[in-house]
Amino acid sequence: MDRLRPVTLSLSVKTAYFAALCTDLLSIAFSGQALAQAPDHSRYRVEIQAPRELRDMLKSGLNLIRWQNDEGLSPALLERLVDEAVHETRNAAAAEGWFAAKVEASIDREHEPWTVTLRIEPGPRTHVKSVDIRIEGPVNDDREARKRLQKLRKEWSLPVGQPFRQAAWDAAKQKALGDLSQWRYAAARIVESRADVEPNANTAALSVTLDSGPPFRFGAVEVSGVKRYSEAIVRNLSPIKAGTTFDRDELTQYERRLLEANYFISAHAAVDPDPAHAEAAPVRAAVIEGPSQNLEVGLHLNTDTGFRTEFHYRNADVFDRAWRLRADLETGFKVQSSGLSLGHPPRNDGSWINPFWRIERQDIQNLLTAETSIGVGLNHGAISAPSGPAVSYHIAEDRVTGEPVAYQHALYLVYRIAFRDTDDFLAPRKGYLGTASAGFAPSGASTRGFSRVQGRASLLQPIGPDDLLIRGELGAVIAPTRAGIPQSFLFRTGGDQTVRGYEFESLGVPESNAIVGGRYLAVASVEATHWIGANWGVATFIDAGDAWDEGRFRPALGYGVGGRIRTPIGPVRADVAYGQRVHRFRLHFSIGFTF
Numbered sequence: 001m002d003r004l005r006p007v008t009l010s011l012s013v014k015t016a017y018f019a020a021l022c023t024d025l026l027s028i029a030f031s032g033q034a035l036a037q038a039p040d041h042s043r044y045r046v047e048i049q050a051p052r053e054l055r056d057m058l059k060s061g062l063n064l065i066r067w068q069n070d071e072g073l074s075p076a077l078l079e080r081l082v083d084e085a086v087h088e089t090r091n092a093a094a095a096e097g098w099f100a101a102k103v104e105a106s107i108d109r110e111h112e113p114w115t116v117t118l119r120i121e122p123g124p125r126t127h128v129k130s131v132d133i134r135i136e137g138p139v140n141d142d143r144e145a146r147k148r149l150q151k152l153r154k155e156w157s158l159p160v161g162q163p164f165r166q167a168a169w170d171a172a173k174q175k176a177l178g179d180l181s182q183w184r185y186a187a188a189r190i191v192e193s194r195a196d197v198e199p200n201a202n203t204a205a206l207s208v209t210l211d212s213g214p215p216f217r218f219g220a221v222e223v224s225g226v227k228r229y230s231e232a233i234v235r236n237l238s239p240i241k242a243g244t245t246f247d248r249d250e251l252t253q254y255e256r257r258l259l260e261a262n263y264f265i266s267a268h269a270a271v272d273p274d275p276a277h278a279e280a281a282p283v284r285a286a287v288i289e290g291p292s293q294n295l296e297v298g299l300h301l302n303t304d305t306g307f308r309t310e311f312h313y314r315n316a317d318v319f320d321r322a323w324r325l326r327a328d329l330e331t332g333f334k335v336q337s338s339g340l341s342l343g344h345p346p347r348n349d350g351s352w353i354n355p356f357w358r359i360e361r362q363d364i365q366n367l368l369t370a371e372t373s374i375g376v377g378l379n380h381g382a383i384s385a386p387s388g389p390a391v392s393y394h395i396a397e398d399r400v401t402g403e404p405v406a407y408q409h410a411l412y413l414v415y416r417i418a419f420r421d422t423d424d425f426l427a428p429r430k431g432y433l434g435t436a437s438a439g440f441a442p443s444g445a446s447t448r449g450f451s452r453v454q455g456r457a458s459l460l461q462p463i464g465p466d467d468l469l470i471r472g473e474l475g476a477v478i479a480p481t482r483a484g485i486p487q488s489f490l491f492r493t494g495g496d497q498t499v500r501g502y503e504f505e506s507l508g509v510p511e512s513n514a515i516v517g518g519r520y521l522a523v524a525s526v527e528a529t530h531w532i533g534a535n536w537g538v539a540t541f542i543d544a545g546d547a548w549d550e551g552r553f554r555p556a557l558g559y560g561v562g563g564r565i566r567t568p569i570g571p572v573r574a575d576v577a578y579g580q581r582v583h584r585f586r587l588h589f590s591i592g593f594t595f
Contacts, residue, residue: 043113044068044078050120054093062088064116082107082116089120095166098122099199126164129203131156133176137212139185152179164204169195173208180210182248186281187213187273216246216271219280225287229263229322234285236346237261238269239381246271246281249421253382256425258287260383261346262316262324265290292317300332303589304495304504308332321345334504336361351380351388360488364505366514369487371396375412385418385435396486400514408486410446414439422460427571429462441489448484452477454521467529467537473498473545475521482509482519482549490517491547494556496590498523499545501558501579503586508547518549529564537564541575556581562588 046065048055059065064085067073073081082105093101100123108115133153139145158164158172173193181188193208218240223231237257240250251269258267266288271281298310308330315325324343330336339358346352355376362369375392391413399405414437422431434457443449454475461468475491482490492515494502508515523545531537539562544555562575575588 043071043073044107045113045115047115047117048120049118051122054096054098054120054122057092057096058089058118061092064118068116078107078114078116085116085118089118093120093122097126097164097204098124099126099197099202100124124202126197126199126202126204128158128160128162128164128206129198129201130205131158131160132205132207134207134209135180135212136191136209137185137188138214139180139212142184142215145184148179148183152176155179158206164195164197169206172206176208177210180212184215184245184247185212186216186246186248186271187275187278189213214275214278216273216278216281218242218244218246218250218271219277219282221283221285223285223287225264226289228289228292228317232348233261233263233322233345234258234287236348236350238283238285239350240283242280251283254283254285257383258285262294262314263290263322264288290316302496302591303587304497305335306333308335318342334362334364349380351378353377354379354386356392365492365503365508366401366512367398367487367516368401369396369398371486371488373488382418382420385420387417389413389415394486394488396488398487398516400512400516403512408447408484410441410448410450410486410489412439412441412446412489414452427566428460429467430460432457432459434458441485446484448479448481450477450479450485450489452489463528465531467531469525469527469529471523471525473521473523477519479519482517487517490519491521492517493521493523493545493547496573496575496588499525499543499556499558499579500541500560500575500577500588501543501584501586502556502582507545507556509549518547520549520553521545521547522553522555524555531564535566537566538562539564539573539575541577543577560585567591 046062046068048058050058062085064081067081086103086105089103090101093099093103102121102123104119106117108117133156135149135152139149155175156172157175158168162168173190177188177190189211191209191211194206196205196207198204220242221235221238221240223234226234238254239257240254251271254269255267258264258269264287268286270284272284273281292315294314296310296312298312299307300310301307309332311329313325313327316322318325322345324345326341326343327339329338337358337360339356341354341356344353353376357372357374359372360370371394373392373394375390377386377388377390379386379388381387391411394408394410394412396408396410397405398408416435416437418435420431420433422428422433434455436455438451438453440451441449452475454473456471456473458469458471461470477485477489477491479485492505492508493499494507495504499507506515509518523543525541525543525545527539527541529537529539540560541562542557542559544557546554546556548554557580558577559580560575560577562573565572571591573588573590576585577588578585
């Protein structure tokens with residue numbers, strides 16, 4: 001048990017306060033005194049003289065603050081609140097590492113409203129002198145776990161030299177426990193923890209002992225919560241194989257697949273941490289079914305494509321057999337599109353068949369394109385970014401402003417791979433993610449035969465409280481010429497998510513007064529974000545890239561600064577970038593993590 005116990009500011013009035021309040025009011029009533037006299041002393045103001053960090057915390061936690069506008073408060077109860085505030089303040093200061101804080105309180109009754117003053121001299125703050133992390137159990141004989149144990153100790157969140165705070169101490173222990181129980185050792189627990197504070201030296205010696213418990217393996221999936229759909233759907237979406245090593249990331253991925261499948265509005269996956277079941281721990285998947293049909297309407301504005309409206313209709317139970325239909329319509333100044341997609345229920349290997357149709361029209365950089373495509377894919381993995389083969393047929397026409405219309409068609413066979421390993425889905429800070437594809441269009445079934453490869457990846461690495469993002473993209477179309485190849489298979493770049501400092505898709509091959517796609521693409525970017533607070537940051541970046549058709553690669557550079565805001569729907573970015581090739585500054589705005 002901790003030698004120093006957590007201190008929690010009370011957010012409710014004690015029973016004694018209620019009793020005193022009732023007694024005072026009854027006394028006034030029976031003595032015949034006018035209640036109108038109460039407001040003379042019942043309302044008061046509070047001044048807190050303390051360091052800002054402590055002052056802000058007290059303002060949100062003291063009962064003295066919460067009761068200051070109560071019209072029924074008596075002078076006697078006010079004195080009790082002031083005495084309690086002194087006690088609460090000492091506890092709050094101790095919880096933040098000030099164990100020798102001096103607290104004084106006074107009430108100025110000479111002026112209306114009365115003024116209560118709290119003076120806090122926190123004194124020297126206690127800092128962490130030493131940290132001793134001990135780990136017991138079978139994990140010590142596990143060679144595969146050695147790097148994880150080293151990482152657990154290295155990433156201890158309350159290191160030597162930091163101010164000792166009770167909340168930080170509790171969080172550090174829970175993080176260490178979470179790191180140990182994340183992989184293989186699901187029943188890990190805290191055996192003992194101590195925080196030995198030396199008041200005279202203003203130091204704290206921390207020690208915590210963890211027990212790993214036995215190694216765990218996944219067992220069978222147990223499903224609860226389904227009514228309309230079959231339990232097989234829940235099981236088939238699982239990436240977990242019975243008998244494999246327990247990994248909490250697999251459970252997180254499982255939950256994400258369940259939610260992305262559009263069958264459920266809530267999903268939770270966990271194992272039974274009972275050591276008795278360690279060899280085959282049951283995976284308990286609990287879901288709540290959502291409505292089978294859903295309509296979403298959205299309005300969007302960004303600096304790439306301007307203003308647009310979106311309509312999305314989903315039906316997750318077509319034919320009453322759990323087929324998933326999605327219909328999309330997007331209208332904007334530069335891009336208009338519509339599409340239909342039908343998804344087969346996931347099969348027992350987690351894969352699903354996905355026939356689709358799409359039509360899109362674009363007017364970008366004086367190049368007007370229109371394309372219709374129809375195809376079918378065999379998918380597996382994440383619903384939002386699946387992997388697997390697909391075949392599609394494309395009919396396209398494009399026209400450079402003032403030039404004749406050119407017609408193309410292509411039968412395209414492709415294999416796509418999506419990969420991701422990040423610490424968070426909406427706002428990742430560490431890990432990598434990306435996609436890769438390789439395909440070809442046979443000459444007999446296309447205007448021009450070609451092969452195509454493309455890959456993009458992002459690497460995220462925290463550096464203390466700050467973030468580093470490195471991203472890159474490469475693409476190539478293997479053909480003797482770009483003529484006869486639909487524009488959707490060629491490359492253009494520039495804009496919010498590629499090379500900042502340039503208009504959307506303005507980097508490509510000049511043709512007449514337009515920019516058309518080229519056969520090659522290369523983009524790279526490095527971005528560092530310094531976080532000023534929990535949710536606000538300033539970024540500096542440099543981007544380089546181009547799309548071209550012949551000759552050697554000559555990258556267009558863009559660099560600048562921007563603001564970042566963390567939100568529940570992903571990061572918000574506003575950047576000012578200088579495009580070196582065009583000698584202009586440009587504003588870019590986007591929401592969400594794109595890869």
